[in-house]
Amino acid sequence: MTCPGGFGDISGFRKQGRDPIQGGTVIFARFVITALVGLVLSLGSYYALHTVDFSPTTPDSTASAGSMTRVSTLPPPSKGESPLIRVCLTSGPVSSLELQVDGPFTLQSIGSETPLMKGKVLKETRVQCVGQTIRVGRQTLRGTRLELIPQTSPTVWVNGHQYRGQLRIYRQPGGKLLPINVLPLEDYIASVVDSEMPVAFPAAARKAQAIVSRTYAIYQMRAQRSHPYFDVYSSTRSQNYLGYQYLSKGRRLAGETKHGRQIADETAGLVCTHQGKVFCTYYSAVCGGRTTQGDLVFSDAAPPLKAVSCDWCREAKFYRWTEKFTKQTTTHKLASLLGSSRKKLNSIRREDNKPLTPASSFAATNGEKQVSLSAVDLRRRLSLPSNSFEVWEDSQHFLFQGRGHGHGVGLCQWGARGLALAGKTAAEILHYYYPGAQVAPLPW
Secondary structure (H helix, E strand, C coil): CCCCCCCCCCCCEECCCCCEECEEEEECHHHCCCCCCCCCEEECHHHHCCEECCCCCCCCCCCCCCCCCCCCCCCCCCCCCCEEEEECCCCCCCCCEEECCCCCCHHHECCCEEEEEECEEEEEEEEEECEEEEEECCCCCCCEEEEEEEECCEEEEECCCCCCCCEEEEEEEEEEEEEEEEEEEEHHHHHHHHHCCCCCCCCHHHHHHHHHHHHHHHHHHCCCCCCCCCECCCCCCCCCCCCEEEEEECCEEECCHHHHHHHHHHHHCCEEEECECCCCCCECCCCEEECCCCCCCCCCCCCCCCEEEEECCCCCCCCEEEEEEHHHHHHHHHHHHCCCCCCCCEEEEEECCCCCCCCEEEEEECCCEEHHHHHHHHHHHHHCCEECCCEEEEECEEEEEEEEEEEEEEHHHEEEECCCCHHHHHHHHHHHHCCCCEEEEEEC
């Protein structure tokens, strides 16, 4: 695939980095580091019976799929009862919600069995705070923590998405509301698989996605987080969760497919572990040729989050990308960092000659003031696809050329697709992106 916004001729641009560009593509020549020391893990006997060992078969786990000689299969799925996960359905507290219930339901205060409201159905209605109460349509309910329990599932709609399980609504300061979907973890995973990875991707890639998403969710459920009401968000702030179905431009679309449900069932209860513990299995859409070492981005990165070579995402839209901004636009987007100075930026340059990382530092200068920005800062303020890029300039523009989409840590979703198309199993895909990890059934 061609990169969006690509330039056919960049000869008029001056590079503000280190490496030459050939044919319009950034060559990250110094991105490839020497082989990592071999990692051999011997985990305790607790997981010995039904565990797939993903200890690397090559010194730095950067071997191509064709050179991976170990044939790995997944352990059998767990048949234990699925725990409940709490999903925040908005990015934060909101002033109102659109609520609909397609079947019999009871609305009550959390922890109470006394109904505040009951019905056979609830037509689409607005939920909002009024004083110290919560109003559902025309009915005012006393209480600050409500729980909607449907008799059948899925029947609950919130803001155009239908969800399995129950709904909790918390009144927040400032007259705001926080909607939380509470449902079995495996129901959540069935939707996340379809929300995060297209149905058209091979089953092996989607099984790997299910295991990674389940591990991520379990890690968040067990972590000590600042918010007491939920475990994860329904967006890429955690991982995408569209629910059972949703409305988009007048169409009703599936958030969960039969294939997504099958993938969840076939991997039920399976998680990635390191030294017997679940770790945070970060993942991103496209790594662009090499994943990013986890501890360069995340403070809780586990040892399996190594940087590994990956050319299996070459067909992805953002394998290579180009973004062009006028210097005036760039100045506007970085204005808050420049303080009182409003003079147009004339230069953005790398501050060191080290290999590119998310922590790479850039100096932005307008002739009056110079500020130091990390690659993460620039990506966030300019809405760039990834943290891995170089900067060029001419008299009027800045040209950003980079690779990948997302933070680049852990499993590369498009790379998983490429490995699966090459005949690799879900176990081998996980071995590739999380060297030294194991897959084991989670004891409920």
